Amino acid sequence: MNDNSDTKHTILLVDDEENILNALNRVLRREGFRIFTATSGNQALLTMDKEKITLILSDCRMPGMDGIALLAEVRKRTPDTIRMMLTGYADMETSMAAINRGEVYRFITKPWNDDELKLIIKDGIHQYELVQENRYLHELTQKQNLILKDLNSNLEQKVSERTREVEMLFKELEQNFFDVVRVFTGLMELKSPYLGGHAKRVAALSRRLAEKIGLPTDEVLNIEVAALLQDIGTLGFPDKILKKKENELDIVEKALLQQHPSLGQTALQQIKKLSDICLIIRHHHERYDGLGYPDNLRGEMIPAGSRIIAIADSLDILVNPWESHERYSVDRAIHELEKEAGKSFDPNYVYKFIELLKDVKHEVTGADSIEIDISELKEGMILASDIKTRRGLLLIANGEVMQTSHLAKIKNFQRIDPVVTKILVRSH
Ligand SMILES: [Fe+2]
Missing domain, CATH: 1.10.3210.10 (Hypothetical protein af1432)
Structure with a gap:
């Protein structure tokens, strides 16, 4: 069994005649393939258990397991391996039947032409590469589909998260805007x-x-x-x-x-x-x-x-x-x-x-207003008259809705300049 581990593709040659194996080996080794040889079907299967074989080229007539039985078994075990049959003219009918059943990719007749042999083998290797490439692309597409699916569902989630963030920001901005307005109106009231x-x-x-x-x-x-x-x-x-x-x-x-x-x-x-x-x-x-x-x-x-x-x-x-x-x-x-x-x-x-x-x-x-005592004033009431101190200082203007801060202001002034006792509030 020869081994040239620097090469990419592996070829298994099977023939019970050593001189045929040697002749094939000589031609193909120069093409840079990694070559294995076997003199029987069983030996070939043992090699295949240990090595990943790109292409198998088997003689048709061999003692014990013949070439058709071997390639049928290889098809079962590693369907991607390109299977080729080496036949004499006498085996043509059998070989064609094997091709038709899909067990053999191509056959090569003995005696072969070296150049033709190389072309056929290279064609088989190319076919193998095409199948592998196709499988890789198919798997890649499936993987990408899965990633896309995942991304899509994540995207929806991300979009809704982002929308919520923007809404919060917008609310915050709105709140800031009203805060600004409140500060300025507060300044006006203070003035x-x-x-x-x-x-x-x-x-x-x-x-x-x-x-x-x-x-x-x-x-x-x-x-x-x-x-x-x-x-x-x-x-x-x-x-x-x-x-x-x-x-x-x-x-x-x-x-x-x-x-x-x-x-x-x-x-x-x-x-x-x-x-x-x-x-x-x-x-x-x-x-x-x-x-x-x-x-x-x-x-x-x-x-x-x-x-x-x-x-x-x-x-x-x-x-x-x-x-x-x-x-x-x-x-x-x-x-x-x-x-x-x-x-x-x-x-x-x-x-x-x-x-x-x-x-x-x-x-x-302030029509439809009622007069109440200052002590009855409560939050939420709407003034229908100004609230002034006895010295005439205006504290809270007509039309204001009473708030806690207003009530506190009145209370504070009670000690220094008390507020008039009767005021008007809206009755509805
Ligand atoms: Fe003005």
Whole structure:
């Protein structure tokens, strides 16, 4: 038995005649194959038990197990091994039958031509490689299918995990956004409870008007927030300017007051999420006829939110005035708004707002309110009048919803400047 272990493919030659084995061996060894030889069927099978054989070339007629029986057995044991038969012309019929039964890949006739023999053997080896390659690709495809299946199910899981993370982040961002708004409105209230209360009432009315006009939900929210923060630019102004009516201001005071929309915009524009809101704030004192400030915008050039806030703002100043200013009834205030349709205000929005006021009259004026003692005040009640101290300091403005912090504030003031005993709250 010869062995050349450097080669890749193994060939088993089986013949009971040594000289034929030697002749075959000589031809094929030069082609770089690893060659095994056997002189009987049984010896061949023993070799195959130990070695992985790519191709077996067996004589047909041998004592004991003949070539057909041997190749049939090889087919059973290692179906991938390429099986070839070496035959004389006399065995042609038997050999053809073996080929037809699929037991033999090809036959080679004795005597053979060396070159032809090499070609046939190489063709057989190539066939073996094709089968192996095909099997490898098939297994690879199956493996990849399994991986893909796994990836797909993981992907679904990953997508839903990622969606949940994004949702959480979005909620956090939303929460941060409302925190920012809360901080700023808190600052406003600290500066002036009147301005804080006024902003909240204007925000509620502006939201309702925006909804009635049919603006998209996002825009309605922007308008509500812009109304809450509209006068943030006045935070640094002296109180005496804020308490005066516009016609009572001197030239310097007026110029300062007219800067509050752009100051508000500047203060808030660092926060990306507030960019649309900043624009509404900048233009909340523009007039429909173009005579407002700061940019003398007119008509539809003024953002819708600014046009809405301008109307709600004016109404609240009339019906819930600062300190000693004259208080208007809702009907009288409506009359004033009507007079300004097309001048200060967008006429379409004014008429929509007047329609709206019919439904919410009690909310803007404190009508349908009841008088209670300050000691009966509880969280959640809505004020229908300002809460002031006996010395006249405004603590909590009309329209506010009572919160724990408000009750604590009243309690703190009881010791230094007690709060008036009777107040109005909304009855529903
Ligand atoms: Fe303003």
